[in-house]
Amino acid sequence: MENTRPKTLLLVEDETIIAMAEARILEKHGYQVVITSSGEQAIEMVAANPAIDLILMDIDLGRGIDGTQAAQKILQQRDLPIIFLTAHTEQAMVEKVRKITRYGYVLKDSGNFVLLSSIEMAFELFEAHQQIKQSEARIRMKLNAILAPDGDLETLELEDIVDMQAIQALMNDFYALTRIGVAILDIHGKVLVATGWQDICTQFHRVHPETRKHCLESDTELSEGVAPGTFKIYRCKNNMWDMVTPIMVGGKHLGNLFLGQFLFEHEVPDEALFRSQAQRYGFDEEEYLFALRRVPRWSRETINTVMTFYTGFANLVSALSHANLKLARMLAERESLLALLRESEANLSALIENTDHCIWSVDLHYCLIIGNSWFRKGMQTVLGYEPAKGEYLLPKAIPQSTREEWQEYYDRVLHGEAFSVETATRFSGEPCQFEYRLHPIRNSTGMISGVTVSGHDITERKRAEKQIQQLLTEKELLLREVHHRIKNNMSMLISLLDLHTVTLHNQDAKTELHDASNRMRSMVEIYDKLYRSHDYTTINLKHYLTDLLYEITRTYPQMHKVIVEHDIVDLMIDQKYAFPIGIIINELITNALKYAFPERRSGTISICVHQMSDQSVKLVVADNGVGIPADIDLTRTQSFGLHLISLLVEQYDGQIQLDHENGTQFTITFPEILSARKHQT
Structure with a gap:
């Protein structure tokens, strides 16, 4: 009985949302889909699951081996059709993939039709290859039966x-x-x-x-x-x-x-x-x-x-x-293979004819090899007729500037380059923008024998990109204005607090207002950095803390005998972590200045910020002052500042350690607070 089970596809994609969307499309068209996000897991799944019929392999898989490395290892253990999904169009990447497998190389923005058609084509090519292998085995068996000393000629007279x-x-x-x-x-x-x-x-x-x-x-x-x-x-x-x-x-x-x-x-x-x-x-x-x-x-x-x-x-x-x-017998097998080849060519022709891309290829003399319906319609518009196979595609009927432009493109590809280009065209009758991808055609010996071109209309996309850029510019101006207004308003509040402090006679009240003013200064520094930056999502931690330390020590002129040292590594952190770090540093430095050196003693406060090997960030604030009571519990202290520090560390999944030897030392570790750009590969 014929096996009618649905084909099982292994989708190797590290972007979860993209993987889910592609799986839904594939399942809708009758495929069973298994998803994994890494090359290592893909190798294990292929070894453990013999039901996998085809692999859709993303090339960039983040950490670990990439898609091409995973494909090579998979093909060492099983013969499977593998289609690469990628945004790469570089010649080096195309050549690298060609050496691994030739079942498909699909650009991620090609659309569902191209992806599904490529899968069908890969299955057909794989089946044809299997039939060819079986046919070759039959030919070898027959030839062995006739020629080899141990050939089986029992059925031959x-x-x-x-x-x-x-x-x-x-x-x-x-x-x-x-x-x-x-x-x-x-x-x-x-x-x-x-x-x-x-x-x-x-x-x-x-x-x-x-x-x-x-x-x-x-x-x-x-x-x-x-x-x-x-x-x-x-x-x-x-x-x-x-x-x-x-x-x-x-x-x-x-x-x-x-x-x-x-x-x-x-x-x-x-x-x-x-x-x-x-x-x-x-x-x-x-x-x-x-x-x-x-x-x-x-x-x-x-x-x-x-x-x-x-x-x-x-x-x-x-x-x-x-x-x-x-x-x-070889001729008979040749006819069979030619029939398969003709069928494959018919399928390929159907694929390029039904795509929404303009596709054509030329030989070494810029003469047409093949062109789909989009190409023929476009040339009808440009030339007034549809060029025939073998016809020269740079006739004088085309404007000289266009001829020179396309001859340059063809020559670059004929010298081995593969690239994409955006240019104006009149393929659709009206001026529009097209994106073209050009790749060399290589014969069986590896020599370049022509150029293949795939183009699609990006006019609407360009308009959308321009509109998006305008919106982003407006948003940037709005954010800068918001940050500027917030900074000015907070500076005004600080000034009001400072003025009110002067009028007070209660020392405790003055201290509280002074502390509140310093906390607000830590926030003002952030908004000042964001206002001056082109990136509103990250903060340079070294610049931020250096300026903050200056502002804090400036408000304690009486503590001129205390030296504040700092060793802060140059790191970009997510701006949402800048606020709690600024508050924590402000509280620890302020407490040290107020209580660690009574009677205006001399001393040293040191601040160290380092990045650890596991991508965490360690903050160490130490002083050689009189120290704080040994029995203090940070989670139950009556000190508002220390209690605030404990809450902020807990909120951002950090850890805090208090050391009482030789003064006071706070060691705080935050995991994963670096800018996301640090992790991009």
């Missing part, structure tokens, strides 16, 4: 291989010239060729049942055991001399060549023996003896010369007949 009619005509002429006859029989004793047979054989020995049995025994049994390329002389049971040489085909004994019914020169036949044979089998004695006397007599030299010739002739007949059979 000598008359299936040798043109016996041609041999018979040739031997007739040879007998007329030499009067030396010959017979070719298969291993079952069937006479295939016969010339110059003697009357004693045809009228007597092969007529009587018992003597005919002797003849058959001579043809099949007594002639056995003769080595290829040699001959044997023996006396048959009818008391006549026979000689035999085997006909070997592919090491298989399929027949014999005989020279028989003769007597040696100077040999005197025993007529009494033959007279008794006549009486035993009921032959007419006089006629039988008369036939005996007409049997030819040859010298041993003549016999050896003739049989040497016949031995070589037998070998030649076998070799020539086998060559003809080989040629006939």
